[in-house]
Amino acid sequence: MTEVRKTPTxxxxxxxxxxxxxTVSRALSNPxxxxxxxxxxxxxxxxxxxxxxxxxxxxxxxxxxRTILVALPDxxxxxxxxxxxxxxREATNRGYGVLVANLFLARxxxxxxxxxxxxxxxxxxxxxxxxxxxxxLQALATAPYSVPLVVACEDIPNSGFHTVLTxxxxxxxxxxxxxxxxxxRRIGHxxxxxxxxxxxxxxxxxxxxxxxxxxxxxQNWLLRGNFEMESxxxxxxxxxxxxxxxxxxxxxxxxxxxxxxxxxxxxxIECPRDISLVGFDDLGFAAHYTPPLTTMRQPRExxxxxxxxxxxxxxxxxxxxxxxxxxxxxxxLIVRESTGRPPKDAEA
Ligand code: RIB
Numbered sequence: 001m002t003e004v005r006k007t008p009t010x011x012x013x014x015x016x017x018x019x020x021x022x023t024v025s026r027a028l029s030n031p032x033x034x035x036x037x038x039x040x041x042x043x044x045x046x047x048x049x050x051x052x053x054x055x056x057x058x059x060x061x062x063x064x065x066r067t068i069l070v071a072l073p074d075x076x077x078x079x080x081x082x083x084x085x086x087x088x089r090e091a092t093n094r095g096y097g098v099l100v101a102n103l104f105l106a107r108x109x110x111x112x113x114x115x116x117x118x119x120x121x122x123x124x125x126x127x128x129x130x131x132x133x134x135x136x137l138q139a140l141a142t143a144p145y146s147v148p149l150v151v152a153c154e155d156i157p158n159s160g161f162h163t164v165l166t167x168x169x170x171x172x173x174x175x176x177x178x179x180x181x182x183x184x185r186r187i188g189h190x191x192x193x194x195x196x197x198x199x200x201x202x203x204x205x206x207x208x209x210x211x212x213x214x215x216x217x218x219q220n221w222l223l224r225g226n227f228e229m230e231s232x233x234x235x236x237x238x239x240x241x242x243x244x245x246x247x248x249x250x251x252x253x254x255x256x257x258x259x260x261x262x263x264x265x266x267x268x269i270e271c272p273r274d275i276s277l278v279g280f281d282d283l284g285f286a287a288h289y290t291p292p293l294t295t296m297r298q299p300r301e302x303x304x305x306x307x308x309x310x311x312x313x314x315x316x317x318x319x320x321x322x323x324x325x326x327x328x329x330x331x332x333l334i335v336r337e338s339t340g341r342p343p344k345d346a347e348a
């Protein structure tokens with residue numbers, strides 16, 4: 001006998017979720033009017049019963065807010081200001097508003113983003129934080145939630161999301177090579193946060209440049225940092241305590257580089273006379289510090305604009321045939337006064 005499979009109905013979903021059909025339909029059309037627990041039960045029931053997923057997904061994201069949600073890892077980091085500005089400009093041009101979620105110290109960041117999206121406050125998500133769990137994001141991006149999602153700045157490798165970023169490995173390699181070309185052989189790296197994908201890529205680029213120049217990597221010249229000024233300041237104090245010091249440092253970003261410079265100055269160490277320093281980002285203050293900082297300029301305006309463009313294109317189904325988008329931009333070396341030749345008496 002052939003088994004005839006019945007198309008699942010809203011009643012099946014309601015039965016499975018142990019709620020009324022009115023609640024199911026409210027969860028689909030007005031998720032902020034049902035509790036989080038109910039929403040989760042209805043979502044599960046939709047998944048299990050196979051209830052017209054496309055219809056449900058469409059309802060769960062009605063796309064009526066004309067707003068995109070931008071999730072940042074740390075709003076205190078000035079790196080994000082011109083990215084945000086570019087995102088906002090592009091969004092405004094296309095008739096969208098911008099909502100910002102600062103995930104710094106958020107206890108359950110993925111849950112927080114899910115809450116935003118399911119309450120229909122935003123139509124799509126621009127994620128600038130690579131530390132979130134891939135499975136949670138994939139759940140958010142697939143039925144029944146089907147949140148349009150674009151990753152920018154911090155990669156989420158193998159996630160399958162549209163992504164816009166800069167090549168951090170190549171840029172770190174370029175920064176380090178600049179020091180090598182100046183004649184430095186004793187080169188250290190001021191690290192970024194341990195679990196940050198961007199920081200890991202910059203360390204990889206640093207290693208690669210040393211390896212290509214056959215310069216051995218000195219583990220004790222990998223100075224602990226976390227992208228923040230204070231960490232650079234502390235790293236300078238640590239460096240001063242060393243018997244053998246590097247003649248050049250590549251810092252994982254400008255903020256920590258500036259902290260490092262100010263720490264060096266406290267100990268009477270002059271840049272670039274005693275030690276050369278390259279930063280990363282080219283933030284506004286990099287050109288105006290003393291000495292002006294040599295750094296890798298990330299194309300922040302372009303990054304923000306292209307990321308917003310990619311998300312809004314997705315929201316508006318501009319190119320339904322488009323496969324996974326991966327835009328990788330290059331950074332540019334900006335040579336200023338914080339780098340020079342190594343001191344004459346420095347040993348190779
Ligand atoms: O993604 C975090 C950003 O903050 C990085 O690109 C880095 O440059 C830091 O400043």
